[in-house]
Amino acid sequence: MNTEVIKIEENNIDSDAGSALERAGSIIRDGGLVAFPTETVYGLGGDALNPESSKKIYAAKGRPSDNPLIVHVADIESVADIVKEIPEAARKLADAFWPGPLTMIMNKSDKVPYETTGGLDTVAIRMPNNKIALELIRQSGGYIAAPSANTSGRPSPTVARYCVEDLSGKIEMIIDGGQVGIGLESTIVDLTSGTPMILRPGYITKEMLSGVLGAVEIDRTIIDGNSKERPKAPGMKYRHYAPKGELTIVEGSQEDVVAYINDRARAARADGKRVGVIGTDATKSLYVADVVKSVGNRENEATIAHELFKVLREFDDENMDVMFSESFDDSGIGQAIMNRLLKAAGHNVVRI
Ligand code: AMP
Ligand code: MG
16 A cells, blocks of 8 residues: 655644645545644554544554454534543533543443453543544544554654654555654543552643542553553553663762663673663763753753654664663653653663
């Protein structure tokens, strides 16, 4: 299949871009797939109400079919048709955070095929905060099922070239809207049983949700890497975000971390390995390795969220054998950052 790549600027959806989005919408209505930017990461979109489209999404990503897809809508009114009822909590959260990086789980109506929900009676729904995504959803009939637009297991794409790398030849179109704003996937909150529960941490933190709803829980399995329990979001049980080389997270005081990483880097390089280090603006110049990259600035954790997946992908491009990363504070959005980084490292952490 020939994959068409088109560039659209989010802040300039002029008539050219409008007609390209109309075409993209008709691809999805006809059962095809289009990768597109959202504010979190790039999504791989198909018609959420068409079981054949969902099957194609799983095939293009190589995604296990028990890992449900998030349905993207362009307004809260569209939610009514695809759920049994809209819980009061969902209305409040939509008021506070939609459009935005928050996915809500509700009980599905018969309109949503089991192919989209991985066989579950619940459906995950989000309204993205990106003008290209919202217009594409409207042009596509209102409901786009879209997981992250990467091959299953690899870091999620935050720029279009990584969608091209993973999906070229497998889908009809890729819309290049530049680098995404947030860089980590949405927070997922389950509203179907008792106290609302966070199933995946993201940019919308527990504190932000509690501010609107009061009590909010976190699925314990996502905090405790050694938990033997099954995570409630089926996707969280899989190895994810994994770079091709071996990644170790090093935790400790800045001085100790730098000394430890430089020692290990020297030894690995003496063995002929290519070594990469993930540091921050403040520490980047202190490391000795083949490639050292900063993910941003600890005082502003949003910068780290924004860069993390891109840096992991760049290390793949540069064929790193071994990588070391600093560890980050796990409060607020840091919880989402550490959740992704720990998965990328297969929970390989050294505490010094
Ligand atoms: P991705 O689309 O790649 O960001 O992954 C979507 C995530 O949402 C996966 O971890 C899924 O397991 C989770 N998810 C989607 N639908 C549901 C649902 N109905 N119940 C629980 N988790 C869900
Ligand atoms: Mg994903």
